[in-house]
Amino acid sequence: MADLAIRNLVKRYDRTEVLHGISLDVEDGEFVVFVGPSGCGKSTTLRLIAGLEDATSGEILIGGRVVNNLEPKDRDIAMVFQNYAIYPHMTVRKNIGFGLRTSKMSTADKEARIDEVAGILGMTDLLSRKPSQLSGGQRQRVAIGRAMVRDPAVFLFDEPLSNLDAQLRTQMRLEIKKLHQRVGNTIIFVTHDQVEAMTMADRIVIMKDGHIQQVGTPAEVYHKPANTFVARFIGAPSMNMLSGTVANGALRLGSGEVLELGLEADDGHPVTVGVRPEDLHPGAGPALVRGPVTVREPLGHETLIYVGAEGQEVIAKADGRTPPEVGEEVTLTAALDTLHIFDAATGDALR
């Protein structure tokens, strides 16, 4: 086990820079999830940590040791790939034991280690099978077993759940989290699924276009997004964005409502107001949005309503039993402390 540090990491392919000097510290035993849309550089970062690609500049430290010039096998890491990368011509036992091929352990110790890992993953009965005889979830477990068997300092997961169906994904998510609690190794997990990130991570790293947007616990990135990108990316359905301006420290909304928020910005400064659908509901209070209900999505305990206003659709949550009718004019309100205020020009959070 070891901590991991990244210092000003830059990756360039020919003239295209895909990582623009990112820095991050991961503590020993921490479960860190990199999340972001395709092409944000999260997988590239993981491959740089693994040593599958060379960094253009910057440093990667594992356990305090600079590993930039080390081969992947010397970095004390193990990686689980999206398509599992388990070898179809080998049995489960051989696949799990593959990581020990180059180890100096005795054959008996190796076998014992494979049995131990298979036991942890509940695969003891499957050791003599070939991958073609396994289900998707079992294959994923074999891939994890192969990574575990060497007891690496850092586990790297590259979107390992994206080939599984929804139910299995939820199950494996839980298993990986339990596994982490049990073995306690440092884990870097890459995904494009914000639900995976929220449910599994100790800390989430949100990336976009080769920059880190925010690093924080799931609660922090959800409740205190650093900018509009993070605010929209985390949470489903995603955060509503309304436009407004600052007037004497107060917020003037498109609906005409003025909210005394004590903002520290120049008069007339354009801002974006973010409010999560679960905080927005029909009722009395400051009127953030007024408009007709265009669509209703009943979910049982509550109903999502889409309200047309300011040339966009705003999503809010209404009561599950007596939601407003489609076409009905509604006024949506929210508690003032649930509003997120961003600079309209830069997208950065002001409050």
Add this chain to the structure above:
Amino acid sequence: MTATDIRPTTDALMKSQAPKKPMNTGQFIRWLLLFLGGIAMIMPIAYMISTSLKWPHEVYNLKLIPDEPHLENYTYVLEDGRFYWWFVNSMIIAVITTVCNVIFDSLVGYTLCKFRFPGRYIVFIAILSTLMIPTEMLVIPWYLMSQQFGWLDTYWGIMFPGLMTAFGTFLMKQFFETVPDDFIEAARIDGLNELQIWWTVAMPLVKPALAALAIFVFLGNWTAFIWPLIVTNSVEMYTLPVGLSSFGDEADVAWELIMTGAAISTIPTLIVFLIFQRYIIQGVVMAGLKG
């Protein structure tokens, strides 16, 4: 690995057992063409075996069933010491060449496919371009080379032009494209060196291609005629095709003996095919593995 599963579904199996419908014209024509194709394939083999059972005076009679079938030709060929020499020569050459091709073609194909290095594309094009040069054109330079190196009338002289082929390299490169990079990277993280990755991870995954390549190369070398004819002088160094063609004298070609030798010489090719065919089928099944 997203190849589709090739195993027949239960539905397909059920359908195959359904009562047969009467054949329509399109089907009839298709079967007729296949039948004619089958005849064209089988006739040379049938005549080879038929001729090997004939007496010399019957050879030019095109009847498929000999009037007086006999096995004297087989006794003659097998008792003729030269035949063993040629058989052994052909076997040594075909086996060594096949092994070399399987190793070298896949090594080069793997390197060209999985490594990024400057000049990679140029090397690949250069290798491919040699496919466009006919053997007849290469025979003279090969001969001059053999002469200068003292390889005339040796195994090495017969084998050296075919130890690696552009076709094999191309075939293997294309097949290695189907091996996901993740497999190779996973092995790299697990601490294998590049040669170990090639041998333990990549090679088993392209077994069908290796089997196909082995069949091609073995058959090609087993039946090679022009180059072994040119590079060999002594009767003991002849390969089977060259040796067989020398049966008879200036006045007459002993077709019945040539056909007998040819019939015997097809046996190893059949064995090779039967051995490697199994791997081809295994490979196809493996390629059907999803996920």
